[in-house]
Amino acid sequence: MTRGLDYYEVMGLTRSANDIDIRRAYRRLALKYHPDINRERAAHDEFLRICEAYEVLSDPRTKGFYDLYGEDGLKDGLPDGKGGLKGPMYRFSPEDSPGAIFRRFFGTNNPYEALEALSSQFEAMTSEEPPAKGKNKVYPLELTLEEIFHGCLKKVTHKRKVLLFSGEYTEEERTLTVDVKPGLPTGTRFVFEGEGNKTPKKEPGPVIFVLKPKPHARFVRRGSDLVHKVTMPLHHALIGTSVEVRTLDDRDLKVPIADIVRPGSTVVVPGEGMPLPAAPQTRGNMILEIELLFPTHLSETQKMLLRSAFFLPPPTEQNEDQKKALRDYEAAFKHELKGWATVFKR
Numbered sequence: 001m002t003r004g005l006d007y008y009e010v011m012g013l014t015r016s017a018n019d020i021d022i023r024r025a026y027r028r029l030a031l032k033y034h035p036d037i038n039r040e041r042a043a044h045d046e047f048l049r050i051c052e053a054y055e056v057l058s059d060p061r062t063k064g065f066y067d068l069y070g071e072d073g074l075k076d077g078l079p080d081g082k083g084g085l086k087g088p089m090y091r092f093s094p095e096d097s098p099g100a101i102f103r104r105f106f107g108t109n110n111p112y113e114a115l116e117a118l119s120s121q122f123e124a125m126t127s128e129e130p131p132a133k134g135k136n137k138v139y140p141l142e143l144t145l146e147e148i149f150h151g152c153l154k155k156v157t158h159k160r161k162v163l164l165f166s167g168e169y170t171e172e173e174r175t176l177t178v179d180v181k182p183g184l185p186t187g188t189r190f191v192f193e194g195e196g197n198k199t200p201k202k203e204p205g206p207v208i209f210v211l212k213p214k215p216h217a218r219f220v221r222r223g224s225d226l227v228h229k230v231t232m233p234l235h236h237a238l239i240g241t242s243v244e245v246r247t248l249d250d251r252d253l254k255v256p257i258a259d260i261v262r263p264g265s266t267v268v269v270p271g272e273g274m275p276l277p278a279a280p281q282t283r284g285n286m287i288l289e290i291e292l293l294f295p296t297h298l299s300e301t302q303k304m305l306l307r308s309a310f311f312l313p314p315p316t317e318q319n320e321d322q323k324k325a326l327r328d329y330e331a332a333f334k335h336e337l338k339g340w341a342t343v344f345k346r
Contacts, residue, residue, distance in 0.1 A: 005071060007053035015067070019058070023105075026054040030102055034111040036140075036212070037187075039220060051098040054105075056090060065089050112187075112210040113138040134196045134205035141178060141190065141209040145216045145226075149248040149274060151182035158207055163199040176207070183275035183283075184211055186221065218246065224284030225273045233293045237261035243288060247272065255288065265290045 008015055011025040032038065033047040056062045056074070066074045077088045099109060106114035116138045139158060147154070156178055162170050178190050188211040196205035219226040230243055236257070243255045255269055266289050273284025298306070313322065333339050 005049060005053065007056050007066065007071075010049045010053040011057065013057075017057075022054065022057050026050065026058070026105065030054075030105070031111055031115060034102070037111050048094050048098055051101045052092045055092065055097065055101050062090050110138065110140070112140060112212075116208060134199065134202045136205050136208055137196050138208045138210060140212045141180075142212050142214050143180065144214050145219055145221060146248050148180065148184060148211070148213060148221075149182060151184075151280075152180050154178040154180055156209060158195070160195065160204070160207075161197045163197075174207075176209075178209055180211070181277055182280045183224065183277045185223070185277070186211055186213060219248070221274065222287070224276055225287050226284070227287045227289055230288050230290045231293050232257075232261060232290050234295065237290070237292050243267075245286070245288075247286075253286075261290055261292065263292055 029050045033043045035044045056066055074090050075088050103109050116136050157175050159171055159173050176192055190209040192207045194204045195207035198204045213221050219228055240258050245253045247253050266287055269286040271283050272286035276282045
């Protein structure tokens with residue numbers, strides 16, 4: 001992790017925040033940016049910063065030390081008067097700490113289960129007489145983008161415990177069928193009432209499967225849109241090209257790129273995204289996110305030719321010698337045997 005974090009700013013708090021404020025901020029931000037819910041790379045980095053900030057600010061000892069001496073004093077220690085440092089007071093491990101912090105706070109590694117628990121707590125507070133029902137059991141339903149695109153019937157199994165009147169437990173394996181309609185959004189909940197653990201004194205709670213797309217080789221889902229990353233050589237970005245994309249319904253889509261492509265450019269292909277659940281014949285967009293590939297080396301001749309291309313006078317201002325030189329160059333470039341035009345298409 002990089003230095004220079006303002007832990008209060010990361011959590012959206014002021015320095016007067018109390019323990020309740022810190023816990024509320026972490027609960028909201030950790031679920032928003034958890035990598036299993038938010039697939040963006042920037043969200044993963046933000047989740048690490050949130051976990052580090054919460055771990056420091058939730059402990060009165062490290063919080064007090066941070067308030068007095070800042071991040072450097074907390075992580076490096078303080079001068080001991082003998083030419084060395086006393087400390088450090090705190091270390092954060094990006095590989096291990098975030099998961100442990102999340103698990104201690106929510107009691108689970110599963111963010112969907114944590115969301116369901118919060119929902120249950122809210123319902124319990126607002127319900128006058130909560131029903132005598134078992135706890136919800138929450139599982140991720142991981143499907144390929146192709147399965148979500150076309151829709152499918154998915155067989156899933158889960159195990160539930162059954163408490164007998166004798167006080168002994170037995171275990172049942174249950175098979176359920178999930179009807180996934182085309183284009184359902186990430187996070188869609190499939191609720192099977194009465195499929196939870198059974199006890200003599202309580203009704204079985206529901207089993208809930210939460211839709212989660214598996215990582216895909218070509219696309220990232222963003223709502224109803226599909227994002228495809230393209231690495232484009234610089235010469236294609238300048239003179240135009242076409243991008244071939246294999247769609248989720250097994251078509252080879254050829255997308256022409258006619259305009260000059262700038263760093264960070266995107267190209268939107270309408271109607272080539274995910275089906276809309278309310279109107280499956282209508283689809284979102286495909287978004288091509290383009291990353292430019294620059295050459296690692298240019299010879300002096302290549303540099304000279306680039307300069308000549310950028311500063312070439314318009315046809316109306318060229319003299320006869322310049323026009324003849326251009327014709328000779330074009331003929332050499334396109335020569336069937338000795339030219340190099342065919343290499344340019346790569």
